[in-house]
Amino acid sequence: MAILVHLPSFMAVPITAALREAAPDITVWNGREAAVAEEVEAIIAWGLKPGVLPAYPKLRLVCAATAGVDKLLAARDLPPGIPVTRIVDPGQQTGIAHYVLAMALRHTRALGLYAEQQRRGEWKRHPGRDVSRCRVGVLGLGEIGSEVARMFAAIGYPVSGWSRSAKYLPGVTDFTDDDGLEAMLAQSDILVCTLPLTPRTESMLNRQTLSRLPKGAFLINVGRGEHVVEPDLVALIDDGHLAGAALDVFAKEPPAADDPVWNHPRIEATPHIAADPSYELVARQCIDNLRRARDGRELLNQVDRQAGY
Missing domain, CATH: 3.40.50.720 (NAD(P)-binding Rossmann-like Domain)
Structure with a gap:
């Protein structure tokens, strides 16, 4: 079981650290270069370029790192069966x-x-x-x-x-x-x-x-x-x-x-500073939802992809 952090460095570094501290039993990769594609089951991201998602055959969850999900939902190759969750902080x-x-x-x-x-x-x-x-x-x-x-x-x-x-x-x-x-x-x-x-x-x-x-x-x-x-x-x-x-x-x-x-x-x-989410909370919600996805339980804060939020 592994999580890939696919974020700008200013968010990726603290979120990666928070994930590793919260769930030592889960492998966490910061950046695609280091990841073993066959092990990735969840991705934390802000936006996704074409070609990212198809590289992970066991992907079961995409977690937004913020409350907004517009950039994730805009990914053209986001599979319809993969749930997307957002942060509620x-x-x-x-x-x-x-x-x-x-x-x-x-x-x-x-x-x-x-x-x-x-x-x-x-x-x-x-x-x-x-x-x-x-x-x-x-x-x-x-x-x-x-x-x-x-x-x-x-x-x-x-x-x-x-x-x-x-x-x-x-x-x-x-x-x-x-x-x-x-x-x-x-x-x-x-x-x-x-x-x-x-x-x-x-x-x-x-x-x-x-x-x-x-x-x-x-x-x-x-x-x-x-x-x-x-x-x-x-x-x-x-x-x-x-x-x-x-x-x-x-x-x-x-x-x-x-x-x-x-x-x-x-x-x-102002440079998008109204408020940042708690990185520890981002980590906890992603881990919780990955465990829920593996167990077939209802996800927290799942996005309605038709509504867009």
């Missing part, structure tokens, strides 16, 4: 919610503007905005989106949420379907995207959608970069319809050197 959910709340408060209290004034040596007050009059809309009410919505509601923001199926969260107005999306956008002064990336949600935040937000609205994206049509976003900010954006995810990471997000005065860009 309450600590990561809280960390992402903290990031979103920090960016929302930075916007609501004009802290970015004050930082600019400090650099210019300028002392000038601006009217603050009470959180009770700043309406938040959360796109996606899965584990992460629900935690984001709960945290906003707890400190007094009026909160709405939109999801594919109805959710019932205390203090959160729930919207579903296309009409519900239109209604939520129209009343969102801050829009937070926590959606999974699927064919339906790709490029969802485009000129048409973002134009439905109230004038002066602010976007926070912690979903995937592909949710946003970036030229449309930049144009709406430059035109004055949107106040700005905080982006932690990008279609290309890092963005190209000439990408306007690097120097745009009203876009906060």
